[in-house]
Amino acid sequence: MSKEKILIISHGHPDLSKGGAEVAAYNLYQEYKNRGIDCLFLARTDRPAHGGSTFSTRNDGNEILFHTHMGDFFLFQNGYKKHVWQDFKSLLEQYQPTVVHFHHYIHMGLELIKQVKKSLPETRIVLTLHEYLAICANNGQMVKPGNQMKLCYKSTPSDCATCFPDKSASDFFLREKYIKSVFELVDHFVSPSHFLIERYKEWGIPESKMTMIENGQPQVEFLPPRPLTKGEPRGKFAFFGQINPFKGIDVLLEAFKALPEEIREQVHLDIHGANLEHQADDFKDKVATLLEELEDTVTMHGSYESHEMGQLLAQTDWVIIPSVWWENSPMVIQEAYKHGRPLIGSDIGGMAEKIIDGETGILFRARNHIDLAKKIEDIVEDSFFWEYFVENIKKPLTIRECADVHLKKVYL
Template sequence: MTEHRILIVSHGHPDQSKGGAEVAAYNLFKEYERQGLDTVFLARTDLPSHGGSAFSTVNSDREILFHTHMSDFFLFQSGCKKHVWQEFRALLQRYKPTVVHFHHYIHMGLELIREVRNTLPDTRIIMTLHEYLAICANNGQMVKPGKQMKLCYKSSPTDCGRCFPERSPADFFLREKYIKSIFNLVDMFVSPSQFLIDRYKAWGIPEEKMVVVENGQPEVQTLAPRPLVEGETRGRFAFFGQINPFKGVDVLLEAFKLLPEDARERVHLDIHGSNLEGQPEEFQEKIHRLLENLGDVVTLHGSYESHELGRLMEQTDWVIIPSVWWENSPMVIQETFNHGRPMIGSDIGGIVEKIIDGVNGYCFRSGSSNSLKQAILKACGENENWNLVTSDISKPLSIGECSRIHLSIY
């Protein structure tokens, strides 16, 4: 096998930002490191640097923080060009990676990709796509702006102009041309779901430049079933992740509010999530109002560390992912199955590639609190339902196998 020098670029370090993409990038880096491969992890941070330097290190000299930012979120352009053509270029010239694997470009700038191609013409450029930012200017969600959060099925300059009337269709046409000119420099795109590949294929990325590779998981012991008291059903539900309008936590709480009184006495929901305070005030008020109405049925725990996940899952029967946008491949699905717990999830996007209704969990109609209510009632109705779906849970792709697939792509 070719001896690679691998530079992994992420838009955040999981010590500071706990999104799925950051964790996926870091897990891959740590696995390469465990295998003794020559690899460096470059993660963007918004923390101030010491003495104005663009770079600092964390944990080891192989984990570098990039103190930079973007000034243009429409075109994903760097807010400090000097960081691109001087500091980042110097890093490339010093380390001379044979592979640069981008797990994101947001908060850093698309120019980094062109800088790699200009500075090291023979270096392989790989990009893992985690959402639809290049296609959709609405935070890459492919959801129409507004309270209805209507799903978008296909972008076009005209349609995007309707979503953002302050910009013309010509702006979106030129945006697409610019982003594609950068994407043309990428040798291979990796996606954790076929759904996302299909979206980018429809947008114009050649199918032969895209490959599905699931986010690898560390090997953990499958958890034993939660002990039950006599007559108890499996009614402990949990949500793990960011609390924002796209994640459907309001739909989840409304579903529990719709449960009959006798069912509410048999269930409990634990919400392990952060960033509620950073959401629009109207959304925050809605969530707090629902929490108040549900009383002891729901417990809001706040954020958690990755190493705490197993302990939290031990007291969980079902994990719910109620997203209202086209999720690609939420890390929580692989994490949940890795620990041997079944899931209840929205029937859209990459979610239905992972959660097979009636096999390893249940699906419900996205955005419908009534449909989710029915799934919850089914889940906690008979313990045999839990035993049935749990018996068909397969272990997700391991991080070791994931790394081997990536090395073959490199």
């Protein structure tokens, strides 16, 4: 049994927030707990606490909800300092973890990292980077604000100030200096993709302090192929994830609209996602219009639970990831591979790294619905593609293997 005492910190609890980072953090915690390792899971929530307390417990008592918020999203600073300097400090001093593993700092504040170093200077601090928030003030997307959403290849204070006219180049220079001063307190960084490591290396984090570790997946057997009727092609496609402009759902719908009529009659797209109602009106109107035009070809199902993924994929031939931003390591890629389903994805960022074009799936030119439509047409007309890709899919890193790498390589 490990002598480690591990505190895992996430910006959300998967019971309350369904993001991939939250699930990855919780899966790791559950694996440690199953091994008998002394560990706690601290997850931030925006739900009010009973009696106004800072912490409350969930499930077995080793899962703690942190009722706090961030007051400054530009500098990632907590909105209620007592939560950091007194309450979080007290938790650290009582639990005395040997490792504090942050899976995020948004909604909680970078001060938590500073507090760990101040209260427990010998404790090892690990931070998993799930996106580019430290580098990019535009929600960590590295996409320029505006309708065109142009991809950003490298941040500089002057370029960032152009994107945000209310801030000066000096503001962004000082922002970078502040974040890097906190990151210097981190002993090791973990990234689920090599692409993200390259971005942070260019930004200034030493490569020697970073390790690429995939988000571990529960171990399951490949799903059997979806049963086909006589003459039916592999034409069932699915999208999983948040519905917002960055995820490229409009590109996906435009692609299905552009399909030749004889192909469109042979395919169907299922959209499993949520939060369309929270998007800007022009985006909602665009998606609503496309859905109406494609009512016989596309079905909108709404949100789903993670435990439903296998059942949904059993009815699917292909998973499509049409994101227009770089992504890092979308959880849906690992989910699809885990169940033995090939992918079609944008040829940028973590998608281009994880989907081996022509081997485990197909890449299309990002943001180009015509290219995506052509790729869909090709694979519907030739069943060889699906069978060949499935044969080449390797099972992704398991949660057990993921935990082993952390314990043997990162936490020491």
